[in-house]
Amino acid sequence: MKIRSVILGAAAALAIVPAAQAERGSDGHVNIIYWQAPSTLNPYLSGGTKELESASLVIEPLARYNEKGAMVPWLVDTVPTIENGGVSKDLKTITWKLKEGLKWSDGSPVTSADVVFTWKYCTAEGGGCAQSEKYNDVTNVEALDGLTVKVTFGVSKPFPYGPFVGAQAPIIQAKQFADCLGAKAPGCTDANFKPIGTGPFMVTEFRPNDVISLKANPNYRDPAKPAFATVTFKGGGSAMDAGRAVLETGQFDYAWNLQLAPDVLANMQKAGKGKVVSAFGTLVERIMINMTNPDPKLGDERGTAKHPHPFLTDIAVRKALSMAIDRKLLVEIGYGDAGRPTCNVLPAPEIYKSTANDACLNQDIEGAKKLLDEAGWKPGSDGIRAKDGVRLSILYQTSTNAVRQNFQAAIKQWWNEIGVEVELRNINASVFFGSDPGSPDTFQKFFADVEMYANNFDGTDPESYMANWECKQAPRPETQWQGNNMPRYCDKGYDALVAKMAKTGDLMERAKLAKAMNDKLMQEYIILPLVDRGRVSAHSVTLGGVVLNTWDSELWNAADWYRIK
Amino acid sequence: MLNYILRRVAIAIPTLFIISLIIFLILNLAPGDPTANLPLTIPPEVKATIRASLGLDQPIHIRFLLWCKQFFINEPYYIFGDMMGWPADPDQARVVSWQTRSPVVDLILQRIPQTLWVVGMSYVLAILIAVPIGVISAYRQYSWFDQAGTFISMVGFSVPTFFTGVVVIVVFSVQLGWFPSIYDTTHKVTDWSSFLFQIRQMIMPVAVLALYNAAQMSRFMRASMLDNLNQDYVRTARAKGIKERTVVLVHVLRNSLIPVVTVIALGVPQVFGGAIITEQVFKVNGLGQLLIIAIQGSDIPTVQTITFIFAFLIVTFNLIADVLYGILDPRIRYD
Numbered sequence: 067m068k069i070r071s072v073i074l075g076a077a078a079a080l081a082i083v084p085a086a087q088a089e090r091g092s093d094g095h096v097n098i099i100y101w102q103a104p105s106t107l108n109p110y111l112s113g114g115t116k117e118l119e120s121a122s123l124v125i126e127p128l129a130r131y132n133e134k135g136a137m138v139p140w141l142v143d144t145v146p147t148i149e150n151g152g153v154s155k156d157l158k159t160i161t162w163k164l165k166e167g168l169k170w171s172d173g174s175p176v177t178s179a180d181v182v183f184t185w186k187y188c189t190a191e192g193g194g195c196a197q198s199e200k201y202n203d204v205t206n207v208e209a210l211d212g213l214t215v216k217v218t219f220g221v222s223k224p225f226p227y228g229p230f231v232g233a234q235a236p237i238i239q240a241k242q243f244a245d246c247l248g249a250k251a252p253g254c255t256d257a258n259f260k261p262i263g264t265g266p267f268m269v270t271e272f273r274p275n276d277v278i279s280l281k282a283n284p285n286y287r288d289p290a291k292p293a294f295a296t297v298t299f300k301g302g303g304s305a306m307d308a309g310r311a312v313l314e315t316g317q318f319d320y321a322w323n324l325q326l327a328p329d330v331l332a333n334m335q336k337a338g339k340g341k342v343v344s345a346f347g348t349l350v351e352r353i354m355i356n357m358t359n360p361d362p363k364l365g366d367e368r369g370t371a372k373h374p375h376p377f378l379t380d381i382a383v384r385k386a387l388s389m390a391i392d393r394k395l396l397v398e399i400g401y402g403d404a405g406r407p408t409c410n411v412l413p414a415p416e417i418y419k420s421t422a423n424d425a426c427l428n429q430d431i432e433g434a435k436k437l438l439d440e441a442g443w444k445p446g447s448d449g450i451r452a453k454d455g456v457r458l459s460i461l462y463q464t465s466t467n468a469v470r471q472n473f474q475a476a477i478k479q480w481w482n483e484i485g486v487e488v489e490l491r492n493i494n495a496s497v498f499f500g501s502d503p504g505s506p507d508t509f510q511k512f513f514a515d516v517e518m519y520a521n522n523f524d525g526t527d528p529e530s531y532m533a534n535w536e537c538k539q540a541p542r543p544e545t546q547w548q549g550n551n552m553p554r555y556c557d558k559g560y561d562a563l564v565a566k567m568a569k570t571g572d573l574m575e576r577a578k579l580a581k582a583m584n585d586k587l588m589q590e591y592i593i594l595p596l597v598d599r600g601r602v603s604a605h606s607v608t609l610g611g612v613v614l615n616t617w618d619s620e621l622w623n624a625a626d627w628y629r630i631k
Numbered sequence: 632m633l634n635y636i637l638r639r640v641a642i643a644i645p646t647l648f649i650i651s652l653i654i655f656l657i658l659n660l661a662p663g664d665p666t667a668n669l670p671l672t673i674p675p676e677v678k679a680t681i682r683a684s685l686g687l688d689q690p691i692h693i694r695f696l697l698w699c700k701q702f703f704i705n706e707p708y709y710i711f712g713d714m715m716g717w718p719a720d721p722d723q724a725r726v727v728s729w730q731t732r733s734p735v736v737d738l739i740l741q742r743i744p745q746t747l748w749v750v751g752m753s754y755v756l757a758i759l760i761a762v763p764i765g766v767i768s769a770y771r772q773y774s775w776f777d778q779a780g781t782f783i784s785m786v787g788f789s790v791p792t793f794f795t796g797v798v799v800i801v802v803f804s805v806q807l808g809w810f811p812s813i814y815d816t817t818h819k820v821t822d823w824s825s826f827l828f829q830i831r832q833m834i835m836p837v838a839v840l841a842l843y844n845a846a847q848m849s850r851f852m853r854a855s856m857l858d859n860l861n862q863d864y865v866r867t868a869r870a871k872g873i874k875e876r877t878v879v880l881v882h883v884l885r886n887s888l889i890p891v892v893t894v895i896a897l898g899v900p901q902v903f904g905g906a907i908i909t910e911q912v913f914k915v916n917g918l919g920q921l922l923i924i925a926i927q928g929s930d931i932p933t934v935q936t937i938t939f940i941f942a943f944l945i946v947t948f949n950l951i952a953d954v955l956y957g958i959l960d961p962r963i964r965y966d
Contacts, residue, residue, distance in 0.1 A: 099813070103916075103924070105728075105730040105928075106730070106731050106732060106733075112669075113669045113670065113673050113677075114669055114670065115670055193684065194680050194681040195677075195680075196669065196681060198680070199673070199677055249684070251732075252684070252727065252732035253727075253732075255733040255734070255737075258732060258733070259731075259733065271817065273741050273816065273817075273916075274730070274731035274733060274738060274741075275731065275921060275924050276742075276816055277815075277817055277916070298815075300815075301916075302914045302916050302920060302924075303813070303911065303912075303914045304911075307812070307914065310800075311812060311813050314805045315804050315808065315811075315812055317813055495667070496663045496927065496928075496929060497663060497664070497667070498667075499671070500662070500663060500664025500929070505664075507662065510675070522671075522672065523672055524672050546679070548675035548676065548679065549675065550674070550675070
């Protein structure tokens with residue numbers, strides 16, 4: 067009897083052994099390449115996507131978004147909602163309870179004091195915290211006990227999941243950053259370069275703008291993960307080099323954000339060493355229409371609401387401009403599988419996607435010409451339409467980027483066909499997207515008739531994104547030309563919808579309002595959406611567990627990666 | 632000679648000051664913005680507070696004087712203090728990079744090893760290749776060796792390194808798979824196999840750069856040798872019965888090396904400049920790549936510091952080249 071049980075026990079143990087072999091560090095080394103090198107590992111001091119994503123291997127938020135855009139608990143057991151009592155009925159407080167037994171990578175326990183400190187760190191005066199918008203309207207964060215934290219807002223927040231949710235708001239260790247509040251924050255180089263975190267990896271060496279060396283976190287909450295013992299996170303070069311390193315030479319396992327022409331990527335994939343993965347988020351390439359007059363003769367008043375645009379205020383002109391564009395062809399020449407034509411400035415998540423505007427997918431040059439004829443815009447002797455002495459002559463600006471210049475050339479040709487004169491201009495990206503109030507070439511100053519660029523929003527809630535087009539967010543001299551409402555759109559009905567959404571808690575109601583705002587902008591042709599741009603990355607065929615996530619950091623599940631044998 | 636050196640040093644100081652002022656003005660008056668590369672999801676008010684925390688809201692002359700104080704007084708004090716073991720003064724502002732928020736000097740020191748390894752090695756290799764090629768091309772002027780050498784020099788000098796670099800990567804890394812295409816800066820040489828790996832990852836960038844530099848230097852060497860081979864003393868030496876080898880390698884070469892040595896000395900600051908484009912192509916991530924990234928990110932303190940260091944090195948090596956010329960050639964005398 068005894069011998070039988072011993073043999074059975076041994077057989078059972080042998081059966082368990084293969085499963086136990088999937089243990090922490092058993093798969094050796096993994097190489098990641100980001101063609102923009104991270105400059106720091108503290109996302110609160112930088113805010114750049116490369117910093118957010120590299121830091122996400124080390125520090126983590128309380129909850130984050132998965133690849134479907136749903137919120138998943140990360141350092142907590144459940145996401146607080148009104149139903150489970152975590153969010154108060156007046157929408158002014160939310161209570162988070164940390165998981166039991168969480169440890170920092172240096173062995174000390176994670177407590178609610180760390181969460182409170184994280185809020186203090188990002189809201190301290192003089193710190194220049196890049197993510198302070200995540201903590202908007204927070205009046206207090208207090209620790210109710212060792213593991214419970216209560217966040218109090220000054221106004222009722224239908225969407226209270228700003229603080230501590232997503233890769234932009236990770237929890238940092240209070241002890242490590244204790245002397246780094248406010249203006250001292252940039253000076254704490256050791257902490258900024260080697261943050262202590264709860265993530266699957268910890269930093270062994272950080273060379274800014276070059277390479278990060280990491281190793282598996284011995285105090286990670288899942289003892290069988292991560293499967294990789296060490297990581298090299300290399301930065302620099304170009305998207306082409308990164309693609310080559312994963313798809314053709316196999317020197318690296320994961321490459322981020324390969325903004326390459328579709329045929330180049332297809333060619334590289336033929337070597338069979340890697341796979342290209344893509345997913346769509348909320349990034350939309352769009353043309354903004356200037357509702358104000360950018361004429362330099364107006365001096366200081368150019369581009370302000372004091373002088374409406376001479377012809378773009380006519381909806382027939384705007385609609386004709388939109389109808390002349392063949393969005394499907396633009397996607398083909400610019401993005402291939404990594405893009406989809408879109409007629410909405412709010413393309414995702416699913417519940418916010420409107421179907422009311424899809425007629426724009428079909429180019430209609432004749433219809434555009436007819437519309438302009440009916441509105442009184444007759445072609446002059448030079449072929450350019452005019453009415454009452456006002457010629458349809460457009461200055462079209464964008465940033466310097468090969469794909470964008472191709473788009474400009476195609477769109478110019480179509481607009482010429484309908485009788486509109488177009489002058490093209492491109493400006494260096496660091497000037498165009500910079501907020502230098504002294505430069506006349508920024509996208510906020512918008513000293514042109516139309517401009518093209520891409521934008522998106524963090525997470526899955528579009529409230530603050532749709533509020534971008536409130537009248538008061540128009541960039542103008544009084545605001546130092548800062549603001550998000552580039553078209554200078556001013557409509558009481560739209561502002562009313564924005565105000566209503568700020569007070570609405572029910573998800574379906576919010577979706578209706580967001581769609582209504584989107585439809586208003588689309589049907590008045592204030593913004594002409596062109597391409598729903600996806601994220602494209604590549605990974606080695608031997609790397610398993612990769613799930614491309616456009617709603618959070620791409621490395622969100624690096625703990626689950628393993629080597630396919 | 633000493634008078635001359637002292638005079639040159641005295642002139643160098645205002646020169647360097649004016650250079651730093653010009654660099655500062657160009658960078659600050661240029662339209663870039665350090666927050667431009669941040670995602671558009673960060674609202675403009677937050678970007679404004681970031682810019683304020685970088686000190687960008689102060690007037691331009693205050694910022695220049697602050698930088699001068701930080702760079703010329705605080706930094707050397709800090710570096711000496713570090714070496715001597717003096718206690719660090721936490722209130723003394725150091726020149727800090729805007730992108731990484733860490734001292735610029737630390738960044739530069741981190742990058743120097745790979746720049747010296749790759750670019751320095753290619754410079755040494757270039758000299759070792761260029762001198763014999765120049766000598767033989769001059770000695771056997773218009774022979775097939777000379778024509779081939781001229782052709783390769785033209786190609787090496789005219790074809791830009793971003794082209795040769797990529798061609799070399801495609802051939803040797805992608806198709807043949809002999810060498811890694813991305814340089815590993817964390818690799819430490821501890822034994823024979825790690826040394827071999829270091830050689831393997833260095834071969835391509837070193838070869839590309841050496842071709843470029845050797846092309847230049849071999850032309851100089853050849854021209855200098857041709858000048859000297861027709862001199863009377865060469866005919867005298869041959870008439871005296873000295874072996875041809877000795878005539879060329881002892882008498883003519885030494886005299887021909889004088890201008891070439893000065894050219895080499897003038898080219899040394901470029902080694903520290905890092906070969907900006909080649910470093911980008913091979914991801915060597917040395918000083919050149921640091922400068923490019925800082926320029927693209929409008930990281931003014933880093934750009935100012937690095938360009939000032941280049942200016943300093945160029946002025947210094949100019950002086951060294953002139954002094955060397957005076958030492959090597961007794962016909963040259965400064966007063």
